[in-house]
Amino acid sequence: MNWKQRQHTFRLSDRDRPGPTGLVFDIQRFAVHDGGGIRTLVFLKGCPLRCQWCQNPESMFPGPEILRIPHNCISCVKCMTLCPQQAICYDGGGEIGIDRVRCDLCGDCVTSCYAGSMTIVGRYLTAGEVMEEVDRDRKFYAESGGGVTFSGGEPTAQPDFLLSCLRAAKARGLHTAVETCGHSPWETLAALRDVVDLFLCDIKHMDTARHRELTGMPNERILDNIARLSQAGSAVRLRLPLVPGANDSEANIVASAQFAAGLPTLEGFDILPYHRLGEAKWRQLGRVYPMHDVAPHTREDVLAKACLAGQHVGGVGIGG
Amino acid sequence: MSQHQVQAPELHGPTQRTTAALARFVDTTPSICPERAMLITESYKETEALPMVLRRAKALEKILAGMPIFIQDGELIVGNQASKPRSAPIFPEFSCKWVEAELDRLANRTADVFLISEETKAKLRQAFAYWDGKTTNEFAAAMMPPQALEAHNDVVYTVGNYFYNGVGHISVDYDKAISQGLSSVIAAARQALEALDYADAEQLKKRHFLEAVIIANQAVIDFAGRFATLASSMAADCADPIRRDELTEIARICRKVPAQPAETFHEAVQAFWFVHLVIQIESNGHSISPMRFDQYMEPYHARDKGRVLPEKAQELLDLLWIKFAELNKVRDENSTMAFAGYPMFMNLIVGGQKRDGSDATNDLSFMCLQAAANTKLYAPSLSIRIHEGTPAALYKKAGEISRLGMGYPAYYNDRVIIPALLARGLTREDARDYGIIGCVEPQVGGKTEGWHDAAFFNMGKVMELALNDGVDKRTGKQIGPKSGSLETFKTFDDVMASYKAQTAYFVRLMAAADNAVDMAHAIRCPLPFLSSLVDDCIAAGKSLQEGGAHYNFTGPQGVGVANAGDCLTAIKKLVFDDRLLTLAELRQALDSDFEGREDLRQMLLNRAPKYGNDDDYADAVAKEAARIYCEEVNRYVNPRGGRFQPGLYPASANVPLGSVVAATPDGRKAWSPLADGVSPISGCDTCGPTASVLSVAKLDHEIASNGTLLNQKFHPTALEGDQGLNNLKAVTETYFQNGGFHVQYNVISRETLLEAQAQPEAYKNLVVRVAGYSAFFTALDKSLQDDIIARTEQTF
Ligand code: SF4
Numbered sequence A: 001m002n003w004k005q006r007q008h009t010f011r012l013s014d015r016d017r018p019g020p021t022g023l024v025f026d027i028q029r030f031a032v033h034d035g036g037g038i039r040t041l042v043f044l045k046g047c048p049l050r051c052q053w054c055q056n057p058e059s060m061f062p063g064p065e066i067l068r069i070p071h072n073c074i075s076c077v078k079c080m081t082l083c084p085q086q087a088i089c090y091d092g093g094g095e096i097g098i099d100r101v102r103c104d105l106c107g108d109c110v111t112s113c114y115a116g117s118m119t120i121v122g123r124y125l126t127a128g129e130v131m132e133e134v135d136r137d138r139k140f141y142a143e144s145g146g147g148v149t150f151s152g153g154e155p156t157a158q159p160d161f162l163l164s165c166l167r168a169a170k171a172r173g174l175h176t177a178v179e180t181c182g183h184s185p186w187e188t189l190a191a192l193r194d195v196v197d198l199f200l201c202d203i204k205h206m207d208t209a210r211h212r213e214l215t216g217m218p219n220e221r222i223l224d225n226i227a228r229l230s231q232a233g234s235a236v237r238l239r240l241p242l243v244p245g246a247n248d249s250e251a252n253i254v255a256s257a258q259f260a261a262g263l264p265t266l267e268g269f270d271i272l273p274y275h276r277l278g279e280a281k282w283r284q285l286g287r288v289y290p291m292h293d294v295a296p297h298t299r300e301d302v303l304a305k306a307c308l309a310g311q312h313v314g315g316v317g318i319g320g
Numbered sequence B: 001m002s003q004h005q006v007q008a009p010e011l012h013g014p015t016q017r018t019t020a021a022l023a024r025f026v027d028t029t030p031s032i033c034p035e036r037a038m039l040i041t042e043s044y045k046e047t048e049a050l051p052m053v054l055r056r057a058k059a060l061e062k063i064l065a066g067m068p069i070f071i072q073d074g075e076l077i078v079g080n081q082a083s084k085p086r087s088a089p090i091f092p093e094f095s096c097k098w099v100e101a102e103l104d105r106l107a108n109r110t111a112d113v114f115l116i117s118e119e120t121k122a123k124l125r126q127a128f129a130y131w132d133g134k135t136t137n138e139f140a141a142a143m144m145p146p147q148a149l150e151a152h153n154d155v156v157y158t159v160g161n162y163f164y165n166g167v168g169h170i171s172v173d174y175d176k177a178i179s180q181g182l183s184s185v186i187a188a189a190r191q192a193l194e195a196l197d198y199a200d201a202e203q204l205k206k207r208h209f210l211e212a213v214i215i216a217n218q219a220v221i222d223f224a225g226r227f228a229t230l231a232s233s234m235a236a237d238c239a240d241p242i243r244r245d246e247l248t249e250i251a252r253i254c255r256k257v258p259a260q261p262a263e264t265f266h267e268a269v270q271a272f273w274f275v276h277l278v279i280q281i282e283s284n285g286h287s288i289s290p291m292r293f294d295q296y297m298e299p300y301h302a303r304d305k306g307r308v309l310p311e312k313a314q315e316l317l318d319l320l321w322i323k324f325a326e327l328n329k330v331r332d333e334n335s336t337m338a339f340a341g342y343p344m345f346m347n348l349i350v351g352g353q354k355r356d357g358s359d360a361t362n363d364l365s366f367m368c369l370q371a372a373a374n375t376k377l378y379a380p381s382l383s384i385r386i387h388e389g390t391p392a393a394l395y396k397k398a399g400e401i402s403r404l405g406m407g408y409p410a411y412y413n414d415r416v417i418i419p420a421l422l423a424r425g426l427t428r429e430d431a432r433d434y435g436i437i438g439c440v441e442p443q444v445g446g447k448t449e450g451w452h453d454a455a456f457f458n459m460g461k462v463m464e465l466a467l468n469d470g471v472d473k474r475t476g477k478q479i480g481p482k483s484g485s486l487e488t489f490k491t492f493d494d495v496m497a498s499y500k501a502q503t504a505y506f507v508r509l510m511a512a513a514d515n516a517v518d519m520a521h522a523i524r525c526p527l528p529f530l531s532s533l534v535d536d537c538i539a540a541g542k543s544l545q546e547g548g549a550h551y552n553f554t555g556p557q558g559v560g561v562a563n564a565g566d567c568l569t570a571i572k573k574l575v576f577d578d579r580l581l582t583l584a585e586l587r588q589a590l591d592s593d594f595e596g597r598e599d600l601r602q603m604l605l606n607r608a609p610k611y612g613n614d615d616d617y618a619d620a621v622a623k624e625a626a627r628i629y630c631e632e633v634n635r636y637v638n639p640r641g642g643r644f645q646p647g648l649y650p651a652s653a654n655v656p657l658g659s660v661v662a663a664t665p666d667g668r669k670a671w672s673p674l675a676d677g678v679s680p681i682s683g684c685d686t687c688g689p690t691a692s693v694l695s696v697a698k699l700d701h702e703i704a705s706n707g708t709l710l711n712q713k714f715h716p717t718a719l720e721g722d723q724g725l726n727n728l729k730a731v732t733e734t735y736f737q738n739g740g741f742h743v744q745y746n747v748i749s750r751e752t753l754l755e756a757q758a759q760p761e762a763y764k765n766l767v768v769r770v771a772g773y774s775a776f777f778t779a780l781d782k783s784l785q786d787d788i789i790a791r792t793e794q795t796f
């Protein structure tokens, strides 16, 4: 069964299969902005931070959850009729609503929804199953200098699973990258060093109080981990998600760039312009998007900020 | 091989002269020119007593001597096809009933508009009166078995292209014409003539052909002479001394070539142009392809190095590119749906291997790519051959051009095409020397009559008939054999057997239809000038149309591989494997075009694996569907003694062919387009470009030796920077290592296209690739524009 076919059904019991499984919410092929060359991106579900601008809100919660895509719905009401918990019904506005408390994630609605409107995000996979998907594009990695990137969520939040995946990738001779927010025990990161060729580290804000406001967590451990990874000799790319009004002040950009410049193994500093492509997913998960009113930067703004960063650190890039 | 040794030469942007010529081109609306139609009608009236091939030569002579000629401001390469730039001549000898019927609509139809004056209409009507019953079209129709004509009319296949038009689809021996001159062709014909023994009936037959060759070649030389005279007289009247010198030089060159061997690059380009132009005037076929231009032109370019500034050489190429785009052809309104955007499909290919297997890249390979960037026109169709020894620098330059979003160059895989041609009986040297005709069809130039675009075979329609016991849902007529239906199938093998039976039946009829048209051309429209530049016509003493070429083929294309594959996959998976659906439910859903059964349509769309996602289940079925078509085609032989060979590409016929096909089990609504080429169905390849090309590479591309076509679209951000070029190369390389045949890239955002659709004025020069050729987007029919927009945008 390939990743695409897995989306048609859901079984909670998959988690209890023998051997380590991990919770994966997406596998994307032909990713070209996450570690060099053509890559497959494996997204692990669950994250310790709660960034307000998160464009993958389905990545936060460390368990499977219902996500309904209304524009796929053809109103066949099969899901409503079939749900054993009667968790699905029309809400006041005539829209289909889900009672997420009643729902016990049996997956019946997913199987019955041919239109792909009722979905559950998160599948429990073994490292072997992940690698089956990753293996498919090996020729492209070899031709382009690409490989596999583990992202999230926060991939290091499932340390054993991540390590088995990375070991399997290394055993195949693949280039490996891990995209991390850095908020994990140092021991976890240290254990990955041997099997990771490149760490893509996000920094959200240099001021810890502000960091806590924006993400729910302070930044000391994050900055410390990044510095230690680099000092220990791991290649690092820093990435700053540039969010209007949150972390785009001159002072923060300069401080971030200076921090980056101090890393001995820095491979580059990427500015990731804020966009709103993930906004709908907040609604589809039954949540409220905290940054609804924030307009993205203009292209000129982003360029100006990148120039500013460039005065303090080399290898500044835009995009991701 | 030493990849790193080849470096790109210094390249130059457009000159002022080029820019001015481009501006003039874009501002010219095509029109209809009556001159050719009048001249050929007069000539035919004068020559009724003569054998056909001589009548053709005399007609060409009269046209070239009598048609209006002109030299435009700043032109360095001269030679016009009709009375105005971009105007199209008319070819009544092939068919003219449709022209007459559509005369009043040409100027206000939805795509490919041609201006036409009342005076022109009157002249044409007068000429057409002569042709009733005399055209190749009427002759072919008379020769065609009625069932074959009926299936054509029901659009199970269409042999329309050569049924109504000239054949074209050829590349002549440009090298011989340029390096030895047409005088040498005349001399060869004379010699052959002198050796004939007229007492032998077989040899007597050759006489008229050889005489026709002499007349036709002399007519071309005299045509060049008219330009020499015109340039001289313009020079005499010219006040600007620089232009005067240019005109004098043009006059000198036109007196020399194409009669005598060319020596300078300018002479070679001019000689090339006269030959290429007259082939267009002699017959109205499209896809007359320069092919390996960088190979046969490089000696002249190399010789001029140091004597001619490189920007001057580039300018000549750029001006030639504009001349290519000025060639035009009017098609009937229906064909315009299939061939939209004034395309001439003149394929020019660079790089690849030489006859000895070494890398063929030279300075001109790069300069041709540069010419495409400088002119940003839809012609010629630019292609590049890729082999193990393709220099990194050429790959990079090609990627830079791809990234401009014009859809070219198209990439071709030597590793698959050379073995495919060997399997068709070409010698190893000839196979290595292949070029591309039209959209994607490989052949060796100067010795092949490939009849490459013989027909479009509607695999979607065949699928509909296979599920419906041979009854056409659109008309209710029984048109195919009774091969079973959704009511009677017991196993998936029954379904496959029915698909196979319908395919076999209609391929057989298609072969009959093609052969009838083929014979009609041989009898009614032999082409002496074209034939004289293709081996072995002079030696064999017969025209190309009568089988004079060294290699002969007929290549009909299957359209809708992805649809046929995904239909069969859906039935196999949902009905027989998973038992989610019964055949009766499917029948009812299809009959009602999914009215009230959207849930089943969604099941068919989303629950069955789809070709184009690197899913082995779906890909294996698509491969089998393609193979069945290809093997049926392989059975047949044409009247020129050559074999039929299948292709899998659509031009843009996937839209009109789809418009006669009822709802299908791939979840496709009735009358909507089929998938194009071997590309997955729009919107069904949801796993990105790598999965998409891996899927497509699983088909057997070698058996489809008349060409397969893959359209792959990228968002510009996926190709940014050197890394982007590298990624593009990695996709091409992997596709080719896995056995792909051709790939072309569209690098345009959906937003841009939508905007262009809304404000065509602002996007007059936006070029997109439409399944095998590039066209001005705004010149396309709305439904085709929509189809291009709907093609999956591959981002991540
Ligand atoms: S099953 Fe799917 S399509 Fe049908 S009503 Fe439920 S969400 Fe909508």
Ligand code: SF4
Pocket: A082, A083, A084, A085, A086, A087, A088, A098, A102, A103, A104, A105, A106, A107, A108, A109, A110
């Ligand atoms: S997953 Fe939840 S909503 Fe869906 S059928 Fe089961 S209980 Fe009902």
